[in-house]
Structure formats: C-alpha cells, structure tokens
Amino acid sequence: MTEILRELGTIARALDSISSVEFKDLKLSKGQYLYLVRIYEQPGIILEELANYLKVDKTTASRAIKKLVANGLIERRTQLDNKKNKPLFVTKKGAQLYPMLRAEHNYSEQTALRHLTTKQQVQLQQLLQQVRRNIEKDWEIVKKGQKRNY
Template sequence: MTSKILREVGTVARCIQSISDITYREIKLQRGQFIFLTRICEQPGINLIDLSQVLKVDKTTTTKAIQKLLEENYVQRKRDNADKRMWHLYPTGKAAEIYPYIINEENRNIDVCFAGFSQEEKEMVYHLVKRMGENIEQNWKTLKNNQG
C-alpha cells in the first residue's frame, strides 16, 4: 500500500514538472527554475542557504539554478553588509512581471488535479500531504546533517 501512495505522489509531481518545463520554456525558465523564482519573489532578500532549506534541495542545485536566473535577469543578488560571504537574492522587474503568470499556471495545475473533488476532500488531501511532508522532513534533516 505505501509504495502505491508514494508512486502516485511522484507521478503527480513529475507530470506537473513536465507541464511546467514545457509551459515556461517560452520565458526561458529551464527545468524547475520556477520554484526558485517564486520563492525569491515571495521572500525577497532570502539567502542561498535558506532557499535550499525551503525547497529541500542541496546548495549545489540552488547555486546552479540561481546562476541561470541571474543570467536571464530574473534575479539579482546583493552582498550582506555584516557577512561578506553571504548573498541575498531579490527578484528583478522582469521576475515581478512573470510572477503572476507562474502563480496562475500553478493554480491551473491545482484546479486540474482537484477536478471533481469536494472542498472537504481538497482540505483533507492538503492536511494529509502536509503531514507526510512534515514526517519525511525530519528524516531528510537527519540524513542531510549526517552527510558532512
């Protein structure tokens, strides 16, 4: 039973990822970059470490994605005044323009996924998946901390 659940969650995630990759190609956002861009738009000034934590990815993945967003002029970075090794990330005007488009696409995917669901079912799914995330996050943190 449990493998079926994770397989279904994975299928949904991969479908949405694939749809997003195709949809965002025209605005020069590559594989998964939109998730980094949305978080930067929602949390201007976030640093690479915190962004990696929020998205549950390693710093190398974050660094590569941010570099591409910098090259496409979606993000700008500013050095921290107190800690010169720390960079803060901010959306550019170009990012602010496409942010509503990305959110609309995200909402469209949600609407498609939840077609035929009652409000109660939607809320139940949200709470159950949120709990799953909270449960696995602890395992992720433990494993990550034991890596290096």
C-alpha cells in the same frame, strides 16, 4: 502495500514536465520557475533557506540561482554587515513573469483538485503536510551525511 509515494511522484513529474514545456519560451529551464516564485514570494531569502525550503542541496540551488542571475531574473545583494549571505531578490524582468507562473500554478491546482469537495481538499492538504513533516526528519538526517535505519 500502498503506492502513495508512487502516485505523488507521478503527479510531481507530470506537473514538472508540463511546466518545463509551458515555460520554455520564458527561457526557464527545468525547475527554475520554483526558485523564481519562492524568491518573489520571500524577497531577501538566502540560498541556504531557499534550498531547505525546496528540499534540494545547496549545490543544486546555487546552480539554478546562477542561471537565473545570468538571465537577469534575480539578483544577489551584498549586505554590509554580512558579506557571506547574499539575499536574493527578483529583478523587474523576473517580477514580470510572476503573474504567469502564479496563473499556471492556480490552474494546475484547480485541475488537480477537480471533483474534490472543499472538505476533502482541506483534509488532503493536512495529510500531505503531515507526510512532508515525516519526510523532513529523514531529509535532515541524510542531508547531514547520515544513513537512514531501515
């Protein structure tokens, strides 16, 4: 039996723990940096799209957004033609954090991929994208309240 998912989980938890410690001074609690980065990179994204992108439920995303709004890092804007969906944007204060968040990401990625050839890195990315696509199917099923058949 392979232990690929355990390895991926360990990597994800380690990087999340590192980020939580390093971003504590920025008043970004666990995982909030992910939301800030995605909103910066996709200005105007709506909550549902963001939740789907990060593979979290809307309630979890909504809580994180509420905290980021309260800290003045992002803002919701009301559209005249659609008052239900409020696009999300990074504030000036939030935008000032992006270079550091991006630098941390780049450093972590370089560290993780150290000693892998360019060809291996491309192959790893392709394989992980396929794994993600495979899991997304089940995520969609479970998100809709159904059970997986195993």
